Amino acid sequence: MSGWSNWSGLETATPTEVVVPDSTEAVVRAVQRAAERGGTVKMVGTGHSFTSISAPEGTMLKPDRQSGILSVDRAAMTVTARAGTPLHLLNSELERLGLSLHNMGDIAEQTLAGATSTGTHGTGGLKASLSAQLSGLELVTGDGTLLRASRTENADVFAAARIGLGALGVLTTLTFDVEPLGLLEAHEMPISWNEGLARYDELIAENHHCDLYWFPHSECMQVKTNNRLDANREPAEPLSRLRSWFDDDLIANSAFGLINAIGNRRPQWVPAFNRLAGRMLSERRYSDVPHRVFTTPRKVVFREMEYAVPREAGLTALREARAVIERHDWAISFPVEIRQTPADDITLGTSTGRESMYLAFHVNAATDHRAYFGAMEEVMVAHGGRPHWGKVHTRTAADLAEAYPRFEEFLALRERLDPERVFANSYLRRVLGD
Numbered sequence: 188m189s190g191w192s193n194w195s196g197l198e199t200a201t202p203t204e205v206v207v208p209d210s211t212e213a214v215v216r217a218v219q220r221a222a223e224r225g226g227t228v229k230m231v232g233t234g235h236s237f238t239s240i241s242a243p244e245g246t247m248l249k250p251d252r253q254s255g256i257l258s259v260d261r262a263a264m265t266v267t268a269r270a271g272t273p274l275h276l277l278n279s280e281l282e283r284l285g286l287s288l289h290n291m292g293d294i295a296e297q298t299l300a301g302a303t304s305t306g307t308h309g310t311g312g313l314k315a316s317l318s319a320q321l322s323g324l325e326l327v328t329g330d331g332t333l334l335r336a337s338r339t340e341n342a343d344v345f346a347a348a349r350i351g352l353g354a355l356g357v358l359t360t361l362t363f364d365v366e367p368l369g370l371l372e373a374h375e376m377p378i379s380w381n382e383g384l385a386r387y388d389e390l391i392a393e394n395h396h397c398d399l400y401w402f403p404h405s406e407c408m409q410v411k412t413n414n415r416l417d418a419n420r421e422p423a424e425p426l427s428r429l430r431s432w433f434d435d436d437l438i439a440n441s442a443f444g445l446i447n448a449i450g451n452r453r454p455q456w457v458p459a460f461n462r463l464a465g466r467m468l469s470e471r472r473y474s475d476v477p478h479r480v481f482t483t484p485r486k487v488v489f490r491e492m493e494y495a496v497p498r499e500a501g502l503t504a505l506r507e508a509r510a511v512i513e514r515h516d517w518a519i520s521f522p523v524e525i526r527q528t529p530a531d532d533i534t535l536g537t538s539t540g541r542e543s544m545y546l547a548f549h550v551n552a553a554t555d556h557r558a559y560f561g562a563m564e565e566v567m568v569a570h571g572g573r574p575h576w577g578k579v580h581t582r583t584a585a586d587l588a589e590a591y592p593r594f595e596e597f598l599a600l601r602e603r604l605d606p607e608r609v610f611a612n613s614y615l616r617r618v619l620g621d
């Protein structure tokens with residue numbers, strides 16, 4: 188039996204069988220078979236979650252034959268795709284059609300269903316998460332029923348299943364709002380910690396998308412802003428292949444990977460490496476279609492925890508996180524990433540009902556994350572933080588109910604759509620209960 192493991196290699200599982208459904212009917216049959224046997228079934232994505240959220244215990248469904256765009260509605264400006272489509276495939280097909288998603292995260296390897304089911308988000312914009320850009324979906328519930336949901340049809344299902352954690356059913360199609368393909372101008376520059384924090388509100392207000400990185404053990408930050416250009420007037424000025432290879436492949440991946448490998452053996456050198464890396468940051472500007480600006484390949488394997496805190500508590504939480512890091516002798520080689528999202532209306536959305544600041548903590552995949560993530564989690568929880576569902580955290584159903592005002596609403600829907608817990612696994616038992 189082939190096993191399952193996630194991208195970071197932290198989580199593994201051994202399903203009892205593997206099925207690669209080639210149609211919605213095949214998904215329905217697989218769910219019904221598991222239900223009749225009293226077993227479980229789990230559709231996996233590409234395993235890019237850092238948690239065991241997609242770890243299969245019974246039947247593992249693979250998305251390999253659930254890919255591609257099904258329809259384009261140019262009047263409504265929506266695109267419907269099979270749920271297992273990789274995000275990079277949707278992006279390149281949309282580009283070919285002269286269309287684009289509004290916003291996305293840092294990579295494009297994930298499946299659409301995997302990314303939306305955990306609330307994958309970028310920064311800024313009118314809608315930061317992929318889930319908030321959905322206008323419809325179709326899913327197979329615990330007894331094999333095929334349900335369609337949108338703001339006007341099964342609205343309670345739509346509210347929750349956009350970030351369904353794989354607990355409410357197997358998504359078969361997803362409909363996204365799209366916009367005409369435009370250009371984004373990226374501007375990256377080094378900035379000091381003091382300036383980054385002092386100018387934070389201004390950076391958020393003046394840019395469509397803003398991302399900050401702080402290099403632990405140093406005063407160095409990097410700010411990245413992305414702004415929409417008028418595509419009719421501005422010619423794109425993408426990075427040359429050489430510059431892109433040098434900056435994003437050689438420096439951001441290969442050299443960073445080497446520094447990480449050295450840092451793993453000589454952790455006492457990490458603070459000096461970070462200060463050096465911070466000093467070596469240079470300013471650059473380029474413009475390109477949105478998905479090529481938003482996403483970059485990530486070759487250095489890491490583990491990550493990310494929390495959403497209310498925007499107004501964000502900078503205090505960041506300062507406290509820094510103070511805790513400086514009280515310990517940890518060697519943190521990865522920058523802390525700081526992003527911002529508008530509020531959304533998704534039942535278990537990390538941004539539901541509140542504008543949020545996201546603080547993300549990373550360690551190399553070979554590093555024990557527990558002390559660092561544990562201490563950062565304490566700071567985040569003290570500020571009402573909500574954990575990213577696809578990233579490492581230790582929260583349980585008992586304390587998540589306090590963080591998510593609509594937690595009970597989600598549990599009630601789970602009871603209705605999957606009373607026999609056909610979609611359960613140990614992660615869902617921990618975060619949602621039995």
Ligand SMILES: Cc1cc2nc3c(=O)[nH]c(=O)nc-3n(C[C@H](O)[C@H](O)[C@H](O)COP(=O)(O)OP(=O)(O)OC[C@H]3O[C@@H](n4cnc5c(N)ncnc54)[C@H](O)[C@@H]3O)c2cc1C
Nearest residue numbers: 232233234235236292293297298300301307308353358577
């Ligand atoms: C290098 C890297 C960079 C990342 N960058 C970002 C970022 O910028 N922003 C961000 O928010 N996150 C980011 N993430 C996290 C990542 O986007 C999420 O963890 C996402 O869920 C991964 O998608 P996947 O296809 O790998 O799904 P998996 O991790 O395999 O599965 C996630 C969940 O989706 C469920 N699922 C999958 N398919 C279906 C289906 N058809 N129906 C119902 N449920 C389904 C699974 O059962 C599981 O519950 C990053 C992760 C990595 C490794």
